[in-house]
Amino acid sequence: MRTRMGWRRFLRLRIVAGTVLILAASISLGAHVGSPDVYFEGEAGPYHLYVSVIVPQVIPGIAEIQVRSSSKDVEKIEIVPMRLTGAGSNFPPTPDVAERSTEDSQFFTGRLWLMEHGALKVRVTAEGSKGKGELAVPVPAFAQRTFPMEKSLGGLLFFLMAFLAVGMVFIAGAAAREGNLEPGEAPSPSRARRARVVMAITAVVVVGIIYLGKSWWGVEARNYDRSVSYFKPPIAETSLENGNRLVIRAKGQDPEWSENVKMEEVIPDHNHLMHLFLISTPGMEQMFHLHPERRDGGVFVDELPNVPAGHYEVFADVVDKNGFPWTLVGQADLPAINGPQLAGDDSVWSGPALTAMTGGAGSASAPLADGGKLVWERGSGPLLANTALTLKFKIEDKDGQPAKDGEPYMGMAGHAEIVSSDLSVFAHIHPAGSVSMAALGLANSGGMSAVEGGMPSGMMMSAAAQKLEPEVTFPYGFPKAGEYRIFVQIKRAGQVETGVFDAHVQ
Ligand SMILES: [Cu+2]
Numbered sequence: 001m002r003t004r005m006g007w008r009r010f011l012r013l014r015i016v017a018g019t020v021l022i023l024a025a026s027i028s029l030g031a032h033v034g035s036p037d038v039y040f041e042g043e044a045g046p047y048h049l050y051v052s053v054i055v056p057q058v059i060p061g062i063a064e065i066q067v068r069s070s071s072k073d074v075e076k077i078e079i080v081p082m083r084l085t086g087a088g089s090n091f092p093p094t095p096d097v098a099e100r101s102t103e104d105s106q107f108f109t110g111r112l113w114l115m116e117h118g119a120l121k122v123r124v125t126a127e128g129s130k131g132k133g134e135l136a137v138p139v140p141a142f143a144q145r146t147f148p149m150e151k152s153l154g155g156l157l158f159f160l161m162a163f164l165a166v167g168m169v170f171i172a173g174a175a176a177r178e179g180n181l182e183p184g185e186a187p188s189p190s191r192a193r194r195a196r197v198v199m200a201i202t203a204v205v206v207v208g209i210i211y212l213g214k215s216w217w218g219v220e221a222r223n224y225d226r227s228v229s230y231f232k233p234p235i236a237e238t239s240l241e242n243g244n245r246l247v248i249r250a251k252g253q254d255p256e257w258s259e260n261v262k263m264e265e266v267i268p269d270h271n272h273l274m275h276l277f278l279i280s281t282p283g284m285e286q287m288f289h290l291h292p293e294r295r296d297g298g299v300f301v302d303e304l305p306n307v308p309a310g311h312y313e314v315f316a317d318v319v320d321k322n323g324f325p326w327t328l329v330g331q332a333d334l335p336a337i338n339g340p341q342l343a344g345d346d347s348v349w350s351g352p353a354l355t356a357m358t359g360g361a362g363s364a365s366a367p368l369a370d371g372g373k374l375v376w377e378r379g380s381g382p383l384l385a386n387t388a389l390t391l392k393f394k395i396e397d398k399d400g401q402p403a404k405d406g407e408p409y410m411g412m413a414g415h416a417e418i419v420s421s422d423l424s425v426f427a428h429i430h431p432a433g434s435v436s437m438a439a440l441g442l443a444n445s446g447g448m449s450a451v452e453g454g455m456p457s458g459m460m461m462s463a464a465a466q467k468l469e470p471e472v473t474f475p476y477g478f479p480k481a482g483e484y485r486i487f488v489q490i491k492r493a494g495q496v497e498t499g500v501f502d503a504h505v506q
Contacts, residue, residue: 032427032434033233033315033327034420038139039388039475040433044126045133047074050475052388053122059143060115066388067098067108067124074128076100077108084119084138084323085442092123114141117227119324121443138439140324142231146224165206173199230254234261236314236330244307244339248276248292248300248316250328263298265321269438270410271345274300275317275428277417278332280310283353284419284485287498290346292316305348307337315426317436323443325436327426345410347489349498354421354485366488366499371398374488374499383505385481391416391474393488393499406468409491412437414472421483433475478505 038053047069054064067077080095082088098110114120121136177187177195187195232253239247252258266273272291280286292302300316314330342348365375375394383389393414395403409415418427427434435443472490486501 032325032425033329034425035418035427035434035479036140036144037386037477037479038137038434039429039477040137040435041390041473041475042135042137042432043133044124044135046130047071047126047128047133049074049124049126049135050388050390051122051124051135051137052477053137053139054386055139055141056114057144059117059141060113062111063114063122063139063141065098065110065112065122065124067110067126068388069106069108069126072106073130074106074108074126076127077110078125078127079110079112080123081112081114081139082121082123082136083116084121084439086322089121095123095125114139117142117231119320119322119439119442121439136443138323138435138443140439143224143228144231145228146221161210165210168206169199169202172202226254226256230257233327233329236316236328238314238330238332240332240334241301244304244337246276246292246302246304246332248274248302248314248328248330250298250316250318250326261320261324261326263294263300263318266294266318267321267323267438269317269319269325269436270412270430272410273318276300276302277315277317277426277428278307278312279315279419280308281313281423282421285350285353286310286312287349287417287487287500288346289348289415289417289487289489291344303339304334304337305339305342305346307334307339308350309334309336313423315428317428319436319438323436323439325439327428329426345496347496347498349487349500351500354483355502364501366501368492368497368499370492370495370497372396372403372492372497374490374501376501383478383503385478385505388475388477391476391486393472395470395472395490395492402470403492404467404470405493406470407491407494408468409489409496413468413490414474415489416474416476417487417489418476418478419485419487420480421485425479425482425484427476429474429476431473478503481505 036055038055040051042049048071050068050070052066056062063081065079077098078095079098080092082092096110096112098108101107101109112122118141120139120141122139123134123136125132125134173195176198177191181187230252234253234257235251237249237251241247250263252261269275273294274292276290276292278286278288278290286308288307290302292300294300312332312334314332316328317325318328319325364378365373367373373396375396377392377394395406397403406413413431416429418429419425430437432440472488478484482505484503484505486503488499488501490497
């Protein structure tokens with residue numbers, strides 16, 4: 001009886017220890033590099049919402065959801081996680097009600113368990129005086145790294161294990177020696193001998209169980225490590241052919257990646273299968289935003305334009321068939337290249353090297369190629385890491401007037417690329433936020449099919465349809481403190497223009 005109690009405690013300990021390992025083990029990246037949280041702005045029916053999803057450090061883990069309504073008439077927000085595509089994307093579990101802030105009635109927060117890796121979405125339902133509205137925010141969920149177990153916790157668990165193991169041996173011995181003695185009877189020498197044999201056998205069994213436990217632990221930990229490397233940014237292997245043809249091959253950091261994620265099956269994301277960024281390092285004086293073509297075998301190629309010789313960091317955005325966004329990362333050492341004129345949606349910027357900025361409020365401005373400028377309205381106070389922000393840029397023409405000749409660039413009012421000086425962060429964001437536009441299309445089409453051109457219906461703007469406002473905004477949160485360069489790209493009168501800002505984030 002006592003032995004069975006010991007067993008149960010031992011098993012419970014193993015379960016506790018296993019849970020601790022799993023919880024301690026994971027974290028998550030995403031569409032971008034080093035920028036896993038999701039910032040999104042969009043319409044839930046009649047309500048305009050800013051949604052932040054702070055992804056968990058572990059999968060399974062808890063995501064924090066923050067929703068801000070721009071109007072006062074939202075009474076209730078419900079949130080629920082679902083798969084982005086396939087079975088399950090149309091059959092949500094019961095949603096959670098987000099808690100309304102007592103200080104700020106337009107702000108709602110909630111916590112959701114994300115149970116699996118991969119392309120998920122959080123469906124947000126808003127209810128208020130104008131009725132009900134709904135939107136879905138794509139969330140790439142994955143493990144980012146493995147935490148080592150804390151030394152003190154490991155020591156405590158080891159002590160408990162040793163205590164239980166030794167205890168079990170003695171309990172078994174005592175049971176064999178004294179288990180069915182009459183009251184007052186002393187154990188005979190033969191019973192004592194039998195007890196020693198039982199203790200020896202128990203010791204062997206206990207050591208065996210501990211060994212099996214360790215193997216199981218090892219398998220779990222290895223699986224976890226594999227999933228961490230699976231979701232690390234895949235490698236963009238680059239080579240140069242025929243003088244100016246850049247060839248890009250994708251290779252996962254885990255062998256299974258290349259089996260699951262096929263470049264032949266990536267889906268278009270705002271008009272292109274791949275958005276390729278070449279950024280000269282370390283100064284970031286050159287930035288190319290190009291759109292390679294896919295060849296047989298899932299290889300991407302780009303006929304490079306004129307490129308100064310130098311070392312370039314390569315970031316290549318693709319979205320897999322399940323709507324999971326990947327940024328391939330690589331390097332290219334390029335000679336001076338003479339290539340064709342830029343065409344289509346391709347663009348280039350060159351300018352001064354990244355400068356270390358001191359934090360500060362107010363506005364900053366960046367010159368545009370036609371003599372106009374972009375003015376960043378930063379508001380008051382320093383830029384804070386891990387804080388939901390709206391990056392707002394006014395567009396002025398060469399006379400200092402609000403620009404009236406703005407046009408959509410690849411269907412949107414603007415594109416921004418945010419790169420940290422140490423290259424550990426790369427994010428390609430839009431006025432809808434840090435979500436992949438292709439994933440956003442899937443999230444809001446019931447996950448049934450890819451959306452035309454990789455844009456959510458209703459968000460694709462035709463160039464002729466309207467002249468844009470002389471301002472562009474991007475919801476975003478910087479993932480950590482440091483120096484950043486922000487490339488803001490807009491289109492005016494048929495020309496893509498890029499304004500560049502350096503920012504210090506605290
Ligand atoms: Cu873009």
